[in-house]
Amino acid sequence: MVTSPGAPADIDPLVRRMRPFGTTIFAEMSALAVRTGAVNLGQGFPDTDGPTVMLTAATEALRSGHNQYPPGPGIPALRTAVARNQQRFWGLDYDPETEVLITAGATEAITAAILALCEPGDEVVCFEPYYDSYAAAIALAGAVRRPVTLRPDGDGRYAFDPAALRAAVGPRTRLVLLNSPHNPTGKVFTVAELTTIAAICQEHDIWAVTDEVYEHLVFTDADTPHVPLATLPGMRDRTLRVSSAGKTFSCTGWKIGWASGPAALVNATARVKQFLTYVNGGPLQPAIAVALDLPDSYYTGLRQNMQTQRDQLVAGLSEAGFRVLVPEGTYFATADISALGGTDGIEFCLSLPERCGVVAVPTQVFYDEPDAGRLLVRFAFCKRPEVLAEAGRRLAGLRPAD
Numbered sequence: 001m002v003t004s005p006g007a008p009a010d011i012d013p014l015v016r017r018m019r020p021f022g023t024t025i026f027a028e029m030s031a032l033a034v035r036t037g038a039v040n041l042g043q044g045f046p047d048t049d050g051p052t053v054m055l056t057a058a059t060e061a062l063r064s065g066h067n068q069y070p071p072g073p074g075i076p077a078l079r080t081a082v083a084r085n086q087q088r089f090w091g092l093d094y095d096p097e098t099e100v101l102i103t104a105g106a107t108e109a110i111t112a113a114i115l116a117l118c119e120p121g122d123e124v125v126c127f128e129p130y131y132d133s134y135a136a137a138i139a140l141a142g143a144v145r146r147p148v149t150l151r152p153d154g155d156g157r158y159a160f161d162p163a164a165l166r167a168a169v170g171p172r173t174r175l176v177l178l179n180s181p182h183n184p185t186g187k188v189f190t191v192a193e194l195t196t197i198a199a200i201c202q203e204h205d206i207w208a209v210t211d212e213v214y215e216h217l218v219f220t221d222a223d224t225p226h227v228p229l230a231t232l233p234g235m236r237d238r239t240l241r242v243s244s245a246g247k248t249f250s251c252t253g254w255k256i257g258w259a260s261g262p263a264a265l266v267n268a269t270a271r272v273k274q275f276l277t278y279v280n281g282g283p284l285q286p287a288i289a290v291a292l293d294l295p296d297s298y299y300t301g302l303r304q305n306m307q308t309q310r311d312q313l314v315a316g317l318s319e320a321g322f323r324v325l326v327p328e329g330t331y332f333a334t335a336d337i338s339a340l341g342g343t344d345g346i347e348f349c350l351s352l353p354e355r356c357g358v359v360a361v362p363t364q365v366f367y368d369e370p371d372a373g374r375l376l377v378r379f380a381f382c383k384r385p386e387v388l389a390e391a392g393r394r395l396a397g398l399r400p401a402d
């Protein structure tokens with residue numbers, strides 16, 4: 001009898017390097033929300049549609065023959081709009097022909113970049129808690145992650161120890177993966193921190209890949225405005241800057257993202273990307289080109305609405321007795337559960353729907369060192385005010401009686 005080696009039916013067929021990755025925590029907690037009828041502040045997707053001109057442009061594109069494969073690097077109108085947008089907001093110049101690549105969301109851009117840049121055994125430095133796809137992308141490449149921990153300082157801001165960052169970089173380090181504004185903490189990396197990261201990249205001659213999907217969601221009371229790492233001296237030529245339409249235009253299901261950087265980095269990423277999805281979102285690409293060119297007032301309005309929603313959620317959490325780490329940007333606020341008697345975020349989040357009908361996400365699953373995040377949970381505020389108000393009423397039930 002012929003048997004195929006290593007494939008008996010009773011073992012998990014999944015390759016070993018992917019076995020540590022179960023169903024994402026977001027899917028698990030969203031399913032819990034549906035099962036229990038809880039208000040879902042777990043997964044970070046908006047509950048309203050994006051700008052009408054964008055939706056109209058997509059509908060028109062669908063009806064006017066934009067339904068076949070777009071060009072591999074993305075349609076020229078979108079690449080040009082991506083370049084123009086980065087010039088307008090950050091003063092960064094990219095050639096839409098050779099320095100911009102359209103991808104299936106930021107996720108694909110990051111995964112393709114890691115697969116393109118890392119040999120098996122190479123190392124990727126990232127900050128934890130990290131976005132969950134990073135660890136999986138690094139594992140797919142057979143690379144090794146070297147996390148540097150962000151910890152709340154006395155002022156309720158997350159910070160890292162520069163010595164820990166230096167210690168994480170070694171002879172096998174290929175790149176630093178930086179997410180700012182940062183999910184899940186809402187941290188915006190300061191210019192001083194970016195300067196440290198830039199110096200280390202240059203000293204060790206390593207690449208930077210930046211995930212800036214929240215670039216337009218930094219609040220007016222943040223300590224620092226958002227500063228793309230690529231704008232620091234010497235960094236443009238070693239940084240692949242990644243962003244996407246999902247968060248900026250409330251269309252997370254469209255999965256239109258992009259990478260910009262020096263032609264060699266973009267080209268390397270494109271050569272992997274072409275064999276992952278090839279292309280995506282043909283009729284959506286022209287619509288995102290329209291959205292990117294919206295006037296500054298759109299971007300200001302988005303930020304203002306999100307800041308009002310942040311304030312509403314933070315007030316509700318504080319009244320319920322959480323110690324909230326007020327975010328400077330993004331869709332998310334993290335809160336410490338110890339004042340409410342919590343000792344473990346996973347247990348806390350699993351019992352929260354039953355206790356008060358709200359779903360949150362434990363952040364310890366985004367650390368290699370779970371102790372650093374054991375007491376922290378994340379709430380999303382990219383929800384309509386009435387949804388946040390209902391969540392606030394429910395959370396008030398947690399407040400210990402005085």
Ligand SMILES: *Cc1c(COP(=O)(O)O)cnc(C)c1O
Nearest residue numbers: 105106107131183213244246257
């Ligand atoms: C939402 C999110 C992404 C995913 O972006 P897509 O464009 O949907 O792939 C990537 N990074 C961070 C930090 C995010 O929050």
